[in-house]
Amino acid sequence: MKRKRLLARLWQFQNDNGYIPQVSINKLAQELRVSKIEIEGVISFYHFFHKEPTNKYIIYLNKSIVSEFKGYNNVKKAFEKETNCTFETNNKDSLFSLFETPCIGLSDQEPAALINFYPFTNLTPQKVRSIIFHLKNGNNLKDISSNPTSKIQYKPAKNKTIFFRDYVLGNSIKKLKNLTQNQVLSELKNVGVSGRGGAFFQTATKWTYCKNNKNKPKYIICNADEGEPGTFKDKAILNNLPGLMLEGMILAAYVTGAKNGIIYLRAEYKYLQPKIEKAIALMYKSGFLGKNINGIKNFNFEIELQLGAGAYICGAETALIESLEGKRGEPRIRNLFPTEAGYLNKPTVVNNVETFALAARVIELGSCFFKNIGTKISKGTKLVSISGDIAKPGIFEIEWGTTINQLLSIEMCNASEPYYIQINGPSGVCINQNEFNRKIAKEDLACNGSIMVFNKNRNIIQIIENFTKFFRSESCGNCTPCRAGNQILLEKIKKIKNGIATANDLDDIKKWNNIMKLSSKCGLGKYSASTFSSAIDKFRNYFNKIIIKNKGEIKFDLEAAVFDYNELIQNTQN
Amino acid sequence: MKEVSFKIDGRDCKAEKGQNLIEAAKQNGIFIPTLCYFKHLNPLGSCRVCTVKQNGKPIAGCTVSIAEGMDIEVNTPELLDNRKAILEMMFVEGNHFCPSCEKSGDCQMQNLGYETGIRYTRFPHLFVDRIVDARPERIVVNQNRCIKCKRCIEEVITNDGFKVFNFTNRGNQTLVSVDYEQEAKLSEAQAEHAMHICPTGSILVKGKTFGKPFGDRQFDYAHEGQNIPLTDIKKQVKSNKRKMRVATTSLAGCFGCHMSLLDVDLGLLDLIELVEFNKSPLTDIKKFTERCDIGLIEGGCCNTDNIEVLREFRKNCDILVSVGECAIWGGLPAIRNTVPLEDCLKEAYLDSLTSEEGETVIPHHEDIPKILNKVYSNHEVVKIDYHIPGCPPNANHIWNVVKNLLFEEEFSISYPEFKYD
Numbered sequence A: 001m002k003r004k005r006l007l008a009r010l011w012q013f014q015n016d017n018g019y020i021p022q023v024s025i026n027k028l029a030q031e032l033r034v035s036k037i038e039i040e041g042v043i044s045f046y047h048f049f050h051k052e053p054t055n056k057y058i059i060y061l062n063k064s065i066v067s068e069f070k071g072y073n074n075v076k077k078a079f080e081k082e083t084n085c086t087f088e089t090n091n092k093d094s095l096f097s098l099f100e101t102p103c104i105g106l107s108d109q110e111p112a113a114l115i116n117f118y119p120f121t122n123l124t125p126q127k128v129r130s131i132i133f134h135l136k137n138g139n140n141l142k143d144i145s146s147n148p149t150s151k152i153q154y155k156p157a158k159n160k161t162i163f164f165r166d167y168v169l170g171n172s173i174k175k176l177k178n179l180t181q182n183q184v185l186s187e188l189k190n191v192g193v194s195g196r197g198g199a200f201f202q203t204a205t206k207w208t209y210c211k212n213n214k215n216k217p218k219y220i221i222c223n224a225d226e227g228e229p230g231t232f233k234d235k236a237i238l239n240n241l242p243g244l245m246l247e248g249m250i251l252a253a254y255v256t257g258a259k260n261g262i263i264y265l266r267a268e269y270k271y272l273q274p275k276i277e278k279a280i281a282l283m284y285k286s287g288f289l290g291k292n293i294n295g296i297k298n299f300n301f302e303i304e305l306q307l308g309a310g311a312y313i314c315g316a317e318t319a320l321i322e323s324l325e326g327k328r329g330e331p332r333i334r335n336l337f338p339t340e341a342g343y344l345n346k347p348t349v350v351n352n353v354e355t356f357a358l359a360a361r362v363i364e365l366g367s368c369f370f371k372n373i374g375t376k377i378s379k380g381t382k383l384v385s386i387s388g389d390i391a392k393p394g395i396f397e398i399e400w401g402t403t404i405n406q407l408l409s410i411e412m413c414n415a416s417e418p419y420y421i422q423i424n425g426p427s428g429v430c431i432n433q434n435e436f437n438r439k440i441a442k443e444d445l446a447c448n449g450s451i452m453v454f455n456k457n458r459n460i461i462q463i464i465e466n467f468t469k470f471f472r473s474e475s476c477g478n479c480t481p482c483r484a485g486n487q488i489l490l491e492k493i494k495k496i497k498n499g500i501a502t503a504n505d506l507d508d509i510k511k512w513n514n515i516m517k518l519s520s521k522c523g524l525g526k527y528s529a530s531t532f533s534s535a536i537d538k539f540r541n542y543f544n545k546i547i548i549k550n551k552g553e554i555k556f557d558l559e560a561a562v563f564d565y566n567e568l569i570q571n572t573q574n
Numbered sequence B: 001m002k003e004v005s006f007k008i009d010g011r012d013c014k015a016e017k018g019q020n021l022i023e024a025a026k027q028n029g030i031f032i033p034t035l036c037y038f039k040h041l042n043p044l045g046s047c048r049v050c051t052v053k054q055n056g057k058p059i060a061g062c063t064v065s066i067a068e069g070m071d072i073e074v075n076t077p078e079l080l081d082n083r084k085a086i087l088e089m090m091f092v093e094g095n096h097f098c099p100s101c102e103k104s105g106d107c108q109m110q111n112l113g114y115e116t117g118i119r120y121t122r123f124p125h126l127f128v129d130r131i132v133d134a135r136p137e138r139i140v141v142n143q144n145r146c147i148k149c150k151r152c153i154e155e156v157i158t159n160d161g162f163k164v165f166n167f168t169n170r171g172n173q174t175l176v177s178v179d180y181e182q183e184a185k186l187s188e189a190q191a192e193h194a195m196h197i198c199p200t201g202s203i204l205v206k207g208k209t210f211g212k213p214f215g216d217r218q219f220d221y222a223h224e225g226q227n228i229p230l231t232d233i234k235k236q237v238k239s240n241k242r243k244m245r246v247a248t249t250s251l252a253g254c255f256g257c258h259m260s261l262l263d264v265d266l267g268l269l270d271l272i273e274l275v276e277f278n279k280s281p282l283t284d285i286k287k288f289t290e291r292c293d294i295g296l297i298e299g300g301c302c303n304t305d306n307i308e309v310l311r312e313f314r315k316n317c318d319i320l321v322s323v324g325e326c327a328i329w330g331g332l333p334a335i336r337n338t339v340p341l342e343d344c345l346k347e348a349y350l351d352s353l354t355s356e357e358g359e360t361v362i363p364h365h366e367d368i369p370k371i372l373n374k375v376y377s378n379h380e381v382v383k384i385d386y387h388i389p390g391c392p393p394n395a396n397h398i399w400n401v402v403k404n405l406l407f408e409e410e411f412s413i414s415y416p417e418f419k420y421d
Helices: A003-017 A022-032 A036-043 A065-069 A072-083 A125-136 A171-178 A181-191 A203-212 A233-240 A242-256 A267-285 A317-324 A353-365 A404-408 A460-474 A480-497 A503-519 A523-527 A530-538 A540-546 A558-571 B021-027 B077-093 B108-115 B151-155 B188-197 B256-262 B267-274 B304-316 B325-329 B332-338 B341-350 B395-407
Strands: A057-062 A096-101 A113-115 A118-120 A152-154 A219-224 A260-265 A302-307 A348-352 A381-388 A394-399 A418-423 A429-431 A450-455 B003-008 B011-016 B051-054 B057-060 B071-073 B139-142 B165-168 B175-178 B203-205 B227-229 B244-250 B275-277 B292-298 B301-303 B317-323 B371-376 B386-388 B412-414
Touching (some): A003 A022, A003 A036, A003 A302, A003 A317, A057 A072, A065 A072, A065 A460, A171 A242, A181 A203, A181 A353, A203 A242, A219 A242, A219 A317, A219 A353, A233 A242, A233 A267, A242 A267, A242 A348, A260 A267, A260 A317, A348 A353, A429 A530, A460 A480, A460 A540, A480 A523, A503 A530, A503 B057, A523 A530, A558 B304, A558 B341, A558 B371, B077 B108, B139 B175, B244 B256, B256 B292, B256 B395, B292 B325, B292 B395, B301 B304, B332 B371, B386 B395, B395 B412
Parallel strands (some): A057 A096, A219 A348, B003 B071, B244 B275
Antiparallel strands (some): A113 A118, A381 A394, A418 A429, B003 B011, B051 B057, B165 B175, B227 B412
16 A cells, blocks of 8 residues: 555545544554554544544534634534533444534535534524434435535626636637647736635746656646635535536646646535546546547546545645645645645645636636736636625625625625624634725735625624634644644633733734744744734724733732632532 | 855855755854754754744745855844744743753753743743653653654654654644554664653653763753843832842742842842841841832742732832742742642642541631632732742842842843753
């Protein structure tokens, strides 16, 4: 067995046994000729792998902030009551195992949960009761699961819609007969296609680097691990237009000369796997994958799919590559681009689902089509997923240059009293009402696709706490500022919640954010405190109300400090 | 190899093209501190202590390969402070009780702490309960002290090529775990090597922990000639010519800092000329009779009485100084902070060897101070103006700080006086 198959093998054991038993670990270690602790290190990195036995139904309830605001607590209680189990503990002799999990890409239908990786959306305590009742009665899980459709709430006028227009299989690939590699690149360059995962690195440049690399073989990797809480726009492509994404990968293979492609699909989207595999099979059948693609001699390309296993950090391209290689998903040090040394140290293009889909549309429609769509710098449209306190949560295909105000309007997501908006998920930025005239555009708010809208009644510190806890457990644990920094920030949050924080504490948070930004290894660490820090400036009034303004003052909560003692003495009196 | 020129902090430097920055800087007489870097390993970039700026962009120094014309910043105020901050993060994330650590004096992280002049940590200590794993054959892994630098993971390999250590879990739960089967294959020398490459006291070899006698360890006499300035201390200008008044107290401490104070020795005679002691165990004055210029606090707060006394000091003193580790972050009494109060008290009064069988009552009385849920540092309770680190702080260190504060004279402390292992 090759190391790169490790995650797939672990999934096998996980699915067969409900956990990965020690004997399997021993077996894998022997096969790979590595120490057992190395296998255990991989297993314990991914939260969908279990080392302890689980029961027939594994329930993962989403604990993202949108879920929290939409009734997560009651749903959690309902699950515990109906199953007679508690979360995060191994309940023997039960049908159920309960776990929490970060965003599962269903923010428009929260609270949501995965049961054996089948989605269940818009949960209420009543709904939970009925689900558990059905499962106890042995009803088929798939039959009772929700079938979450992509709620496409908005597309621009027909002549401006890029993604959600009719899809005809192979339209972009067929064009390759008359296009050289360089012509494909220049088409992409003309439109300014750039990485839609959020980094907005020029796609043509990335592909050119890989193309010019003499080293072989080369790999095309599709990053379908959209883990940024509040993002579910890639899911819409995987669900509605998987072929378009595959065509993008085939284009990349055509340009770079790669022979192999891999889709790294987050396990949270496992229910989409059959659909994607069907689309891949259709591509083979139609001659768009395999040998001599579309009749072009020696244009050979194959695509396979690999499942992640629950780790937000694997959305970072070098961590994703490590994960594909069967390792812990720790980001690599930044001295070489993946186009130089990526998957198995070979030249690799890693692009986001949306980027590949867009590339396919650019070749299909021609760069001229994009001329009058979007802004001067940001051409075309962008997929955004909007959730939170709005009437129409879901997927929006918007023209670049759309303002936040337009997004919030009745015609689009119809927000009620929007107050705090989180752009690009927890690692992004928050904006206040004064900034609602800003544009979604690369030159202003470069949005990766996640927009969460919260109204005035929402508790900002609850949002920040949710984000910080998310980063605390999703950090790869390797570098100090990220691993320790987020734990330390939670101490400040505790202080704020106890009402004993002063203006000094807020200054500290801003300074500590700078330290984390300066010294963390990867983007996760660098930006994990930036929302907290910027919220302090942007929602000054809110923070002024919950802290002590006098900088010199230090408030000590003596009552809280003796609470444990008083309780204990009272309980041991008799 | 081609020689290239580059700049560090504006200084012209030369090195081989592609050379590692840490090595290249060293050759040019510039020291970049590191905790995970090893010349013969691929750079790990995990500890982040060596963070520098390359052409204005922050990056871990150990991951930089020198190229022509590079502009590197190493010792700017921002980067120096950042380095200190990362070390402080390591100190608060683990449970580093240096006075009770076998590696003290031989510990790279501790040495770097001195070197960067850490007096107290800006971050709150986390006091997470961590295990000490003594199951392995030859070694003991003390998770309280691990900084996850990854050195052992990369470096300690059995003769047949198996890793002995590896990361397990992720996020704040990340641990360096041991493969017991592979560990058993290590030779004595290999196990000792593991202990030596560990930059803290996390990996110890059973029976070999005090292999080197005190005074003979790696950092015992390092930087002897070096002085540490007390530049962060603002002089207190007083117009009146009266004797300065000093108050002292010991809260949750061991009186060791007071003993150290007495070690000022003959200086004490000078001191008496210049200052008078008010409330202090030295004078046995129980209540403040006058307002004091300076209050020296030994020990942190573990009960309600400590809180009361500390607040009294803040009320009656112009300047308040935390003296010693316990005052600064809880110190040894704070070892209990990783254990819930209930377990502590039950262990002490109900389940101890000397307690009566079936004992259920934890002794308490309204006149006895209540025990706090954890030991607090003084600056969590009241505003503290200065911190004098040490366990105990050297007498000269205390003396010089007091002189700096009260008499507008500038003093520095010598490196050995700043160290306290």
